[in-house]
Amino acid sequence: GESVGLHLPTLSVQEGDNSIINCAYSNSASDYFIWYKQESGKGPQFIIDIRSNMDKRQGQRVTVLLNKTVKHLSLQIAATQPGDSAVYFCAENKREYGNKLVFGAGTILRVKS
Amino acid sequence: DAGVTQSPTHLIKTRGQQVTLRCSPKSGHDTVSWYQQALGQGPQFIFQYYEEEERQRGNFPDRFSGHQFPNYSSELNVNALLLGDSALYLCASERAGYGYTFGSGTRLTVV
Numbered sequence: 001g002e003s004v005g006l007h008l009p010t011l012s013v014q015e016g017d018n019s020i021i022n023c024a025y026s027n028s029a030s031d032y033f034i035w036y037k038q039e040s041g042k043g044p045q046f047i048i049d050i051r052s053n054m055d056k057r058q059g060q061r062v063t064v065l066l067n068k069t070v071k072h073l074s075l076q077i078a079a080t081q082p083g084d085s086a087v088y089f090c091a092e093n094k095r096e097y098g099n100k101l102v103f104g105a106g107t108i109l110r111v112k113s
Numbered sequence: 114d115a116g117v118t119q120s121p122t123h124l125i126k127t128r129g130q131q132v133t134l135r136c137s138p139k140s141g142h143d144t145v146s147w148y149q150q151a152l153g154q155g156p157q158f159i160f161q162y163y164e165e166e167e168r169q170r171g172n173f174p175d176r177f178s179g180h181q182f183p184n185y186s187s188e189l190n191v192n193a194l195l196l197g198d199s200a201l202y203l204c205a206s207e208r209a210g211y212g213y214t215f216g217s218g219t220r221l222t223v224v
Contacts, residue, residue: 008153034212041217042217043205043215043216043217043218044156044203045215046213046214089155089156091155098144098146098161098169098207098209099205099207099212099213100146100169101148101158102158103155103156104155105154105155106154106155
């Protein structure tokens, strides 16, 4: 398939290690934030979201941290698996009439077996 | 239950031509948004349709237009294609109070 992120920053981790992917956002008025995973040839797939009134949210093997002071978002993946290899995007959303997402630049995650 | 369906999956057009891309939303969803994703970049919001009207629009020229039908499906039209329009075009559908579901996209190549 085609590569989604030819010129994106890359994070390489060993299988079983934890991964941390970082993102800076721009709009302090955004009211929620989402992490997406995008595999080659596919559309973005929802991973986890967090509202602006929270600073941490946990899912299955994933944790999102939100620091509004410095407009920073991170995604932590525990026990990274080869199937986690993909491009990861953060997106911010300010709901006015419906969702309108502003995506960050993306990070390629490569998991080494 | 089918998710978001987009057609075609790939197509090649010549500069100056017009193209129409199609999207069928996930069952129960009534709002459709379109995004353009250039190679190596994140998706960029083009516009959103709700109740057959354009409700929000991103920073795209008037060459980009759309339509939503009574069954909630949607089309994206691009006129006077430029080489820079080559990208993956993503459709996302939603229902009020719920998040997006993205389709797999249409890969448009302009030559």
